[in-house]
Amino acid sequence: MNNEEVLHEKPLVVHDAGHAIHEHHHQSFITKYIFSQDHKMISKQYLLTGIIWAVIGGFFSVIFRLQLGFPDQTFPFLEDIFGHWAKGGRLDTEFYYALVTMHGTILVFFVLTAGLSGTFSNFLIPLQVGARDMASPFLNMLSYWFFFLASIVMFSSLFLQTGPASGGWTIYPPLSALGDAMDGSKGGMDFWLTSIALFIISVLLGGLNYITTVLNMRTKGMYMTRLPLTVWSFLFTAILGVLTFPVLLSAVVLLLFDRHLGTSFYLSDIVIGGKILPNEGGSPILFQHLFWFLGHPEVYIIALPAMGITSEVISTNSRKPIFGYMAMVGSFFAIASLSFLVWAHHMFVSGMNPFLGSFFVLFTLLIAVPSAIKVFNWLTTLWKGNIHFTPGMLFAIGFVSLFISGGLTGIWLGNSALDLHLHDTYFVIAHFHLVMGVASMFGMFAGVYHWYPKMFGRFMNHTLSYLHFWISFIGAYFIFWPMHYEGLAGMPRRYYDFSNWESFKMFGGLNEFISITAIIVFAAQFLFIFNFFYSMYKGRKVTERNKNPWHSTTMEWTTPIHPPHGNWVSEIPEVHRWPYDYGKDGRDFIAQTEPVGADESKH
Amino acid sequence: MIAVMKQEKKTIHPLKFIMWAGCASIVMMFAGLSSAYIVKRNQANWLSFDIPVIFYYSTAVIILSSVTIMLSRKAFINREMKHYKRWLFLTTILGITFVLLQYLGFKQLWASGITLTRNVSFSFLYIIVGLHAVHVMGGVVALVIMYLKSFSRRRKNYNQIYIDLMNTYWHFVDLLWIYLLFFLLLIR
């Protein structure tokens, strides 16, 4: 099957342009917008669902920040929203945990995995490698609908009488395995597990497609060494997902058996409510191993696409080739492979053998090397560049800044000796929110601002974008920087109220400050959301003359302003060069599709 | 255009590649379970078990079904559609037989006191064998669909790709079972 046939998984001739366009005029609303098999539409579906989830997940964090910042005040409006979970305007303690759990689950899986990699792998892979669509558009559509189903299940768990899952997004047993332990381990936990099982299927279907499309469906001349770094990052992300999510699935299956069929994989010697449980021989540590075997690569599943987008946006807007292309690819490879060997750094205090721990310390610290290579390359690409501060570029630079700030503390936490003190404190919260949470969010914003003209054929409003950037950027540091001090002082994460500790009283004002900033930053995100939807209908139109608005070299800008299903109306262009010919031989940029001239210098 | 097609002929078919990568992903799932199994095996409170004899019969059945699906593919390539349907039908029956035999094996285990919850070793046995059977059942569903489609008058399609994919998957679950059987025999 070649590129032309793939659209309908049966022979389709698109040789003459008229015929191909004609075919797509007859799409009904349902096949065009809902059960679409067009990777561009699926990408928008992912993005839209991701935005909705981000609002919900972000809103939850604002609610629990209210509790943390103002533990002795009441907020009557909370009772209007949450009913018996916020009696008298005070969050119920169990519901506080539910909010924390849902915030983590939503942001990690639904926003930064599906929303980020789902959106941009879908949108950019076929467009940038020169394919008409994914290897299997049908499986690709299924991938979105499994994600949608997972979303529905997770969302409905919010409305259960006993509330959603509330054992933390890591759902460690025995707490999560025993419905008698707390309300959040009752029905909500089953919904959580079902939803994640569906989500895993979605990731697998999507990932298989991404890998295959990159490896098999590239247009003529698009050698692997000519792939934009975005595509490389999506490839490694998909490989990580396909190899690690199945392990989470086995962990989930075992947990379901423990919950409902009386097995003892994770349970042993438990007394609950004065009653001795019959379970014997299980080990909760087993769950932690299985969970973190996915859990650590998961942070790279989140971070790699943001890195790829950042590389592309920075190079384009510095008008310079990316510094060290092969080193970038190599460091992607190194990060992806090392990420399989470090999972136990989340378990230093679980009672594991300290000698085993030192093995994981070594590999964890080794990841700093490829990460530092990437940072070095971004900075050297910016160095002496002719920088265009587009909104996408600002967010990409913001990503680099946040990645450095959050990455450095990773070196602290990766040491098992230091981790004894810092484990489960606000230091950890600060670390991973900066390096993977906010940073990847910034990568996602960079991507949306940069490719919005390609996605919707219109521009977003720049003033609103700049406002959005500066509030988010300064706000992110104001929120998470102080948490380092709290964590160093030993303030534990996930606690409902710190006012009982004399030693943490000094942080009262700081917590208030963090909460207020969090509310402002959350509000600022509506600048983006308004801009996003408003520009879809009212934004300045992309015209034929500026249909490559950032003067990029990559292939997606050679398609029509509104690409049809199949992307290119006539034949797919051939590729003659790598994607980073910026400022070469006195020319601003040379598109990948332009043949190499006779007297052109080598890059 | 012709040049593009020529170049792409040399590479592996995308759907086949998806199948292979999908198999790798299933392998990871069982790798997770087997490593958990091995770790548990080396801890206290582990009861050994005997593999029921029925599992050897089911092994023979699934190996035989691998042969029949190969024959169906061969018949398809030679355009012997009657033979193709017959072998496909036989493979489906053998697949169902395999799952039934696994179920009988479970019943035998249960009767001999090896119940799901008595010991974590038994729980693992049920889960690993059961999850494999689920994957076989998925294959059986695909086989049934293929078999029904072979009667469709509308589709006179001689596209070989689906029978190729089915072959790959079926051999995969076959090999996976042989691996799991040896694994359970050697480490218990």
Ligand SMILES: [Cu+2]
């Ligand atoms: Cu980690």
